[in-house]
Amino acid sequence: MDDAVPPAAAPKRRARQPRQATTERRAEILRAAANTFGSKGYKNGSLAEVAEQVGITHAGVLHHFGSKEQLLVEVLEYRDKEDVRDLEGQHIPGGLGLFQHLVRTARMNVDRPGIVQGYSVLTGESVTENHPARAWVTDRFRVLRGEISDAVIAVGEGTVSRETADCAASAIIGVMDGLQVQWLLDEDVDLPTSTQFAIEAILAAALLGDDRPHPLD
């Protein structure tokens, strides 16, 4: 401990900020980890594999992130930040625009199966016992549901109840995720078309409210 001179709050302490190269290095590792965790899963992806991609040893990775779990947490945060940066300027749309955005996203996803796989694998894994990504995934779902539910209500201009909007919101998220898994396993599934079809169907049903037939009761 600081014996000898109690330096009275040592004001001259180094104002250390990370070196310029370090931030980029950490970002490299995060991208590698996202890649590995995405294709193999968190539990099954090893630090050694992550390290190899950036040309260091697994101990080097641990030097930067302390533990495997912390690495995962920072991967998720990094992705969130990236997503936000992608949307910067083009403000996140509400109302009808949100649904158009969702369909556009599905169309784009066809060209980046790696990202989709990473999302699907991690989401599926997160429902196992005590998974470190569980809280993150749960929260993400909650936020998304809130936004979509609000958009449904906005499009309905007050005619749609909150319960119906919530139903529609979780259904829309569900169908997007579920279709992605099917598409990853079988290219025959038409991801964008099915996604648009389902979102339009659910939206239409929500707007019609109870004035529609319930043939399944």
Place this chain on the structure above:
Amino acid sequence: MDDAVPPAAAPKRRARQPRQATTERRAEILRAAANTFGSKGYKNGSLAEVAEQVGITHAGVLHHFGSKEQLLVEVLEYRDKEDVRDLEGQHIPGGLGLFQHLVRTARMNVDRPGIVQGYSVLTGESVTENHPARAWVTDRFRVLRGEISDAVIAVGEGTVSRETADCAASAIIGVMDGLQVQWLLDEDVDLPTSTQFAIEAILAAALLGDDRPHPLD
């Protein structure tokens, strides 16, 4: 299969039929394995944990199944057989009955989260590289899509194209799976209500065909 009867035809060699107790033992192990793989995933679930549930060592499990992968395969087969047995007598419905059956299943699933978790975890894991359950999951999706697509066409009485029916089928499967995951992570999600809502919505849209608005184009 019923091998209740002792083998009448004993050729030269000893009765090669498994002992009566053995079949039940294997079934016990399969149920334990389904439990472990369901809650921890296949890769992360260990043979030791499976063995412990039936009071033997992991080597005992390997005696019966040879390898972990073979155990998984037999777990999946066992489940298929069980599902079929559950539906025996009450023939698998087609047409509208199928959709009612799907909604009923969602309602029942609320009371058996273990089964739902097992299905979700394994499905999510199956999209990782070279996963041994991949073929099984892919095939299961394909068969289900076919059945649902047929039912959509039947309900539409010839007015629905095969492409539209396929879209609706994958969307219905997707929404069911996706909602299950959200429900496992957050009890606030109303699984049966959302499922029924979405299936009705998708079915209605499919029956209306192209005579409906496409606000998201």
Place this chain on the structure above:
DNA sequence: CACAACTTACTGACTTGTCAGTAAGTGGCT
């Protein structure tokens, strides 16, 4: 007896994480 159903004991491959040591920076002081 012969064989099925195990157990015990062990191997080898992998895991994450710790630790000491090293080379290369970085900033302050003279």
Place this chain on the structure above:
DNA sequence: AGCCACTTACTGACAAGTCAGTAAGTTGTG
């Protein structure tokens, strides 16, 4: 400018554990 104190970014070795799978021995039963 040159040196000192210190930090950063690693490496390589190793600890401690888990895992599937194998081989050989034991027990019980038809």
